[in-house]
Amino acid sequence: MSYQNRQWYYVKRPEGRVSDEHYELRDSELDARLSANEVIIRARLISVDPYIRIQQAERNTYDVPHPLGIVQRAGVVGEVVASASALFKVGDAVAAYSGWQLYAKCHHSELTLLDPAQAPVSSALGVLGMPGRTAWFGLMEAGRPRPGDTLVVSGAAGAVGSLVAQFGKRAGCRVIGIAGGAAKCAFLTETLGLDGAVDYRAHPTLDGLRAAIEAATGGVDIYFDNVGGMITDAVIPLIKLRARIIICGAIAQYDGGLDAPELAPRFLQHMLFKRASIQGILARDYTHRMDEMIKTVAPWVRRGEIVSQETYVDGFEQLPAALNSLFEGKNLGKLLVRI
């Protein structure tokens, strides 16, 4: 017996924007025979994250580049369809890192059992998964929020940003989100209840954007940066004494700007004047503390106190286009491909 599998292979390194030419869709058969402790899962939700694009850069990132000629790696929520493990039975919901494929044969140590009664299973790819961990530890450890602090979040309507903003509110901060377009800004103030929102698309010049952020904030104690580029150029001169800047992402630069950085105004004098700090953070550094985060955040999710906004794209064949859409700012909250 076998499973009719479909897989997206990563076959060519992009220079700029990702498109279909960098991936190949291949059909194959997955042999259904299992060794001890192996499990076959059928993916239901595939996570599409900005870091995937970083790993496609040639060099000098946090990883060796994602190898060419293998299935694109990604986080997945799926369902057990066959099991030779005492820990998993057919029908169990699981989280895995099995990538862009319909079916995957996994060792049971690679899987995390999910309990749909505790939280929607998609949360394992969002608020209770990598984006949540990034938001929680990035803000709490590097941001050190205090009640009354003004927290500015770039990419505030995204998977990580929307959680940072909500965690900041719970910590007593005044939270101003930066996002692109009136709809996202309305989401920030109306749905998330933030104290303000700045639509960067309405301010195409650096000076204009800085003035708008200054008007909305009056100065910045914590800047949680998901995007880099001109938004960051605009925020940094507004930092207050002992400000904390958290570098979580630089999505504005992922389309080539990592290997060939653009020019921007120097700003390190502001770090000096304000005795401020910048800290780069990655989710992986907090993986071992996941339980600690879940203990605090899961009850909020269960009680419906956290908005876990998700954008769904339907269809396995949409994966490369969905990845690309991240860089066009089309998603609200966490982007998931449903298959």
Place this chain on the structure above:
Amino acid sequence: MSYQNRQWYYVKRPEGRVSDEHYELRDSELDARLSANEVIIRARLISVDPYIRIQQAERNTYDVPHPLGIVQRAGVVGEVVASASALFKVGDAVAAYSGWQLYAKCHHSELTLLDPAQAPVSSALGVLGMPGRTAWFGLMEAGRPRPGDTLVVSGAAGAVGSLVAQFGKRAGCRVIGIAGGAAKCAFLTETLGLDGAVDYRAHPTLDGLRAAIEAATGGVDIYFDNVGGMITDAVIPLIKLRARIIICGAIAQYDGGLDAPELAPRFLQHMLFKRASIQGILARDYTHRMDEMIKTVAPWVRRGEIVSQETYVDGFEQLPAALNSLFEGKNLGKLLVRI
């Protein structure tokens, strides 16, 4: 009775480089009469420091701008010539913040008594004063040096940099200094005993300078930055995992670049990839911990284990030119005007 005083008034804000036109030399009489607890000091050494230029920027630094129309503020080592204080007697050596003037009438609370038997009095403006405090706490608190770390110091032949480099050696770091010119580089390796030196003047392009620093270091765990500009652009892409960058100065930008920053390559992605930190530091934040630093460092000074390099300029009338010379890189170690 009175003292024939000379004072340099700060009268005009510079746009770029400081020169004579921004100062006025004025003669006056200082009334010798003293109220209770007042002391008159005759300055002998006047400190010339890069921060003086920062305080001349129009706005948005760590201070309100230095007021126009008053005596230029500066650290001073002098001698008590008249005293109505039980704490000071004529002939005592003292440190003060009395600025660019021959004589000053001070309240005794403004003075620190110096003991020439413990250390040369000039050290109160160097290794046991503000530059030493900056170097010590900047490196120890923000840099967190570990044995085996590679520490890179820009402005390494300067007042702060030469001390950072030596403190780093004592902490077990491999220390590479960056300075301008072969003579300064020889000072770094031969006199200070550093593990390497890079002459930035020998590498006029960014790529060439980065290659030279990479060859000398193999990667950077701690970067103590006194200069900013292209040297910093060259170092940052070379940081290693969890690197610490200390922003202590940006002397390359003080001639106008603070108000109108130049453009430089974006680099925050490196902070992300390496989970590195940047921390701006100022001497004033550690003033209350001066005793702690002196307790550790003064015995090293007394035993001659720290090279306290000084450059002397003779003549009170030379003060504006001496300040200017800082930005031409003419001094080795601490720059003092002897009057």
